[in-house]
Every structure is written in structure tokens, then in C-alpha cells.
Amino acid sequence: MMTLIIGGSGSGKSAYAEDYIFSLSEKRKKYYIATMKIYDEEGEKKIQRHRMLRSGKGFSTIEQPVDIGKALEKMKAGERTALLECISNLTANEMFSEEVQGTEEVITEKIVSGIASLNKKLDHLVIVSNNVFEDGKVYDNTTMAYIRAMGQINQKLAELADEVVEVVVGIPLVIKTKQI
Amino acid sequence: MKLIIGGYAQGKLNYVLQKNDIKISKIWDGEIPKDKDEQKDIVVINHLHHWIKSRIAKGGCPEEEIFAFVENYPDCVIISDEVGNGIIPIEAFEREYRERTGRMLVELAKKAEEVERVICGIGQKIK
Numbered sequence: 690m691m692t693l694i695i696g697g698s699g700s701g702k703s704a705y706a707e708d709y710i711f712s713l714s715e716k717r718k719k720y721y722i723a724t725m726k727i728y729d730e731e732g733e734k735k736i737q738r739h740r741m742l743r744s745g746k747g748f749s750t751i752e753q754p755v756d757i758g759k760a761l762e763k764m765k766a767g768e769r770t771a772l773l774e775c776i777s778n779l780t781a782n783e784m785f786s787e788e789v790q791g792t793e794e795v796i797t798e799k800i801v802s803g804i805a806s807l808n809k810k811l812d813h814l815v816i817v818s819n820n821v822f823e824d825g826k827v828y829d830n831t832t833m834a835y836i837r838a839m840g841q842i843n844q845k846l847a848e849l850a851d852e853v854v855e856v857v858v859g860i861p862l863v864i865k866t867k868q869i
Numbered sequence: 870m871k872l873i874i875g876g877y878a879q880g881k882l883n884y885v886l887q888k889n890d891i892k893i894s895k896i897w898d899g900e901i902p903k904d905k906d907e908q909k910d911i912v913v914i915n916h917l918h919h920w921i922k923s924r925i926a927k928g929g930c931p932e933e934e935i936f937a938f939v940e941n942y943p944d945c946v947i948i949s950d951e952v953g954n955g956i957i958p959i960e961a962f963e964r965e966y967r968e969r970t971g972r973m974l975v976e977l978a979k980k981a982e983e984v985e986r987v988i989c990g991i992g993q994k995i996k
Contacts, residue, residue: 697953698954698957698967731961820954820955823954824955826956835956857951857995858874858951858971858974859974859975859978859979860984
């Protein structure tokens, strides 16, 4: 099962995603796949806030800022679920890190196939992604390539996903429903 | 309290006025009434995000102020743009504004009896 959760900054998407995976995991092992790299104090604070939200919920954290498919190697066998947060950081890391770089098409394919292979080995994968599409601004070429890659990745993940939920002011709106 | 959200220029205020289901006494634009003792009629706060931005710029605590306001005006209508659906701004102040506005709207949505999202002038009731 795959669930894609999308929302803007401060929309409450993370809190919703964490409650959601918590409610469906039962006794399964729960992984939190973190993609954010810390560059400064602001990033540190953001991570602290997310750790606080997750504390006491029994997640094991895997740091996976690039090469998302490799997160599987860090998991134990057995029944397990994972929350991947988030596609916007993963895509930025893949596109802008010094070690790895590629065109938007190559990166889109790498991320989508990595997630698809991960999903096959999990009972449930919940993915958090970001709505970066509606500020109506025209940015430099690199940023526009990033936005296009995000758009492509979201569309492909939505196609793979069994359900897609948009979170608006903390309220979940189901935009693709599970076929039962 | 009713919360109306949506993108820029989607006809949110017009939607509220055309619905004509409540008797509005005053429309505040980018401001909230400070006076607690003002008549308890229904007030509309338009462009709440502008007010939030100016309060943050002045080092205020819009979170406390808006929740106190809602207590005093339980029948108000609050209209705000959704500002979080874009690329993370380069300027720290813009990032803080976006994030705090988003979180305040989440809290207001929890307290609201009704939340509507307006697009192309059409409202969708989401709570």
C-alpha cells in the first residue's frame, strides 16, 4: 500500500502523516525516513520540531538524504511500515548536492523507481510531498527545473499510490481513493 | 467562527458577501478590532495574512492576539490567503511569515465551526 500526502508549508501535513501511519501500523515496525540535510540553525530547529512531534510514537529513524532506494538496506526484516518525509528535500538533495547531480528527467526516474522498489518491500509506505507550485513566480532556470521535477515526481507517485490526500489548513482532503 | 481560505484573487470576500446568510456589521481589511467591548455583531476580517505579516514585522505575537480576538468575537468570519504553496523564500522573514501563517490557519481551522476553500469564486466546504 502506498499513500501520498501533499500540502504547503505550515499546512499540518507532517502531523497528519505521522498520526496516519501511527494509526495503521499497529504492531508493525515503523520507520521514519528523513531526507533533510542540516545546513544551519533554522534547519536544526525544524528537525527538532519534527522529532518532538514524533517522540513517543515508536519510530526508528533512517537518514536518507539521497539514494532513497537504499533505505531498505537499513531496515530489519519482518512486517514494517515507513513514513518518507519529504520529496521536496529529497529532490533538492539529488539535484543540488555536489556529489550527485543529473538532469531533471534522470532524477525524477531515480526517485520514482527508488520509491517503487521500497514500496514493494513494505506493508505500507506513506510519502509526504510539498505543494511548491502555486506562488505564480518565475524563478531562475535551475529552480524552474526543480519545480518541474517535483511536478513530475508527484504525478508519478500519485499514479503509483493507492490513495492521495491533500492537507489544507490541517484538514485532509482525499483526492484519490483506495480501490477496495 | 467561519474560516475562508483560498489563493490570491479567488473572490473570497465576494463569496462571503454574496452568500448573504449572515448579517455583517463591519469588514476589517488587514486589521482586527482591538476593542473588546465593541458590539458583538458579526465582523469580517479580510486579508488576515496581511495583518499577520505586519504583526510579525513589528515583533508582535499574532498567535495570541488572534486567538483572543476569536474568543471575543465567536461569530466572526476570517478570510485569508493560503500562502504556503510555493517555493521556500530566500528571505528569512518571508519563510517565517509563511510558516507562522500556515500554523495559525491550522489552529483557526480547528476552532472554526466551518471552513470553506474558495477557488474561482466557488466555495468548497471542507469542514
